[in-house]
Amino acid sequence: MRFSPEEAIDRGLCTSCGRCSAVCPSGAASGGAGVPPAFDLRRCISCGHCSAFCPVDAFHSGSLPGSSAACGIDPLLELYSGRRSVRVFAPVEVTEAERAKMLSVIGYCPTGVNRCGIVVRAFGGAEAGSLHESVRRALRPFWKIGPLRLIGAVSGYGAVLRRFMKGEDLIFRQAPLVLFFFTPRRNPTSAEDGVIAASMVMTAACSMGFGSFWNGVARILYHITPSWRRLAGAPRGSRLCAVLCLGRPAFESRPLPPREWTLLDGSGRP
Numbered sequence: 001m002r003f004s005p006e007e008a009i010d011r012g013l014c015t016s017c018g019r020c021s022a023v024c025p026s027g028a029a030s031g032g033a034g035v036p037p038a039f040d041l042r043r044c045i046s047c048g049h050c051s052a053f054c055p056v057d058a059f060h061s062g063s064l065p066g067s068s069a070a071c072g073i074d075p076l077l078e079l080y081s082g083r084r085s086v087r088v089f090a091p092v093e094v095t096e097a098e099r100a101k102m103l104s105v106i107g108y109c110p111t112g113v114n115r116c117g118i119v120v121r122a123f124g125g126a127e128a129g130s131l132h133e134s135v136r137r138a139l140r141p142f143w144k145i146g147p148l149r150l151i152g153a154v155s156g157y158g159a160v161l162r163r164f165m166k167g168e169d170l171i172f173r174q175a176p177l178v179l180f181f182f183t184p185r186r187n188p189t190s191a192e193d194g195v196i197a198a199s200m201v202m203t204a205a206c207s208m209g210f211g212s213f214w215n216g217v218a219r220i221l222y223h224i225t226p227s228w229r230r231l232a233g234a235p236r237g238s239r240l241c242a243v244l245c246l247g248r249p250a251f252e253s254r255p256l257p258p259r260e261w262t263l264l265d266g267s268g269r270p
């Protein structure tokens, strides 16, 4: 059920402090210090900010204990600096409870204009293994009649393609869990919404000791692999934003120095 400030607010508790209108991102809440708030529900995006920032919890929207600074930057930096793409997985299934835990972060994802609508299709066990075979089947005609061989020769990936067509799972790397992230195409920020959700799940999985890699190749191949579309059962009008492969890492890795990146100052100089 979508959050509605008008229904949720307990006007007996409200102190008319004006904070809800100060934090409202869409200008749906009005009222200021000493003026009781009014809500324009046509503009409300149900993000719940009025409730989350209310100093007296006047919205009764089931707020949870905890603080926004619970984790701290140092543990987070440690987590990220130790993260590496994992492409060799231990042959251990991800349990349903583990999967549910890492996916639970999606409930806290921001989405542009709060339209939400994120859909994740999880492939585990034998089903995950079958993804590799289905893309090989889809590519076989192109391999037989030549264009794929030509692409291989021109791109320098001929040997890799040959290994793949012979049966080596170079796309999913036998990952025990493969996650497809879909969002509604009609949402103006649909691509970012899905990437943010996948990033948050990657971080959650990492914090639980799982390794992962983003599968850009699978995301591209999705469009030429009809069986995946059938298997995925994605809602009509949805966009595949990201594919994550996950599992327990077979090998330990060590943190390396950070990569280069650039922060520009106001004059456009680094």
Ligand SMILES: Cc1cc2nc3c(=O)[nH]c(=O)nc-3n(C[C@H](O)[C@H](O)[C@H](O)COP(=O)(O)O)c2cc1C
Pocket: 083, 084, 085, 086, 087, 213, 214, 215, 216, 217, 218
């Ligand atoms: C959008 C995106 C797509 C990627 N696609 C693939 C892929 O298809 N296959 C793969 O093995 N790695 C893929 N990667 C992983 C990158 O190759 C990896 O991040 C890079 O090698 C740096 O290593 P690190 O993740 O350990 O820092 C992808 C990463 C991103 C961000």
